[in-house]
Structures are given as C-alpha cells and as structure tokens.
Amino acid sequence: MRTFFLPACLAPLAVLAASVHLESVLGLVPCPLCFSQRLLLGVYALLCLAAVLQAPGTAGIRCYARSTLGCSLAGALLAARHVWLQGDDGAIPVCPVPLGRLFEQSWGEAARQLLFGGPDCSSLTWSFLDLTLPEWSLLAFLLLAMLPLSCLLAYRFRSLART
DSSP, X not given: OHHHHHHHHHHHHHHHHHHHHHHHTSOOOOOHHHHHHHHHHHHHHHHHXXXXXXXXXXXXXXXXXXXXXXXHHHHHHHHHHHHHHHHOTTOOXXXXXXXXXXXXXXXXXXXXXXXXXXXXXXXXXXXXXXXXXXXXXXXXXXXXXXXXXXXXXXXXXXXXXXX
C-alpha cells in the first residue's frame, strides 16, 4: 500500500507549497480559516507519511484510510464554510489580521475564529480560472477525500466478494 499512500502524501504537500507560494510571492495573508485548512492538509500529509513509513497490515491500512478521510472531510467542511462566507453579500471587506495577532486574543476567541472564520475570511483577494482560493481548497479536499474513500470501498468490495 505504499504505492497508494506515497502519492496521497505528495498531493497535500503540493497544495501546501502552492499556498505558501501565494503567501510569500503574491503577498496574500491567510485568514484564520485558511490557516485551519493548511493545518488539516499538513495532518493529512503526516498521516499518509506515517502509513508509508509504517507499512501497516490490512487493519492498519483501513485505520489510516479512515483517519485521512476524516481529515479531508473536515477540511472540506471548513472550505465550504469559507466559500459560504465569501458568498455572503452583506460582508464588509476588512484588512486581514496576521496569524500571530490572532493568538494575542483569548484562546477561546482564537479557536472560534479558526473554526468559524473571522471578518477577514469574507474578502475576495485572489482567483484563478474564476475560482477563488477557498473554492480551490474545497476542490482539493474533495479530491483528497476520494483517495482514502476508494481504498475503503475496495476493501469493502473485496470482503463482500469473499463471502
């Protein structure tokens, strides 16, 4: 299964590299929801790397596949929330707050903004092929969810074929 988890590890790393490129070269400051999505991409990549290094058995592969599926679905939910916030017509564009200043607030407020977004999450700052960055992120998380889902379905159909 190393042939499955190695590309699954490289895909979120490529997405993370693209987001770091957008931040450093184009000067886009990530909002709290963007940071949360980056964190989930990193966790997804680490889970896949652990699966590559451990080379688990059948039960371990299913466990890693479930974990990565949960991680990608959580990221898709955050990205969908971000898309919804950007589609809200009543949003007021504000200057994005750097991530370091976010944690100067209370931990509860920082966690709330990381999960539900802040006022700067509604600003449209970049688009490519008429898709905003949160829409690209949602697409990436849905594609990343297909990898472990296909692995879990393959095991399920193989076990049904044996009975």
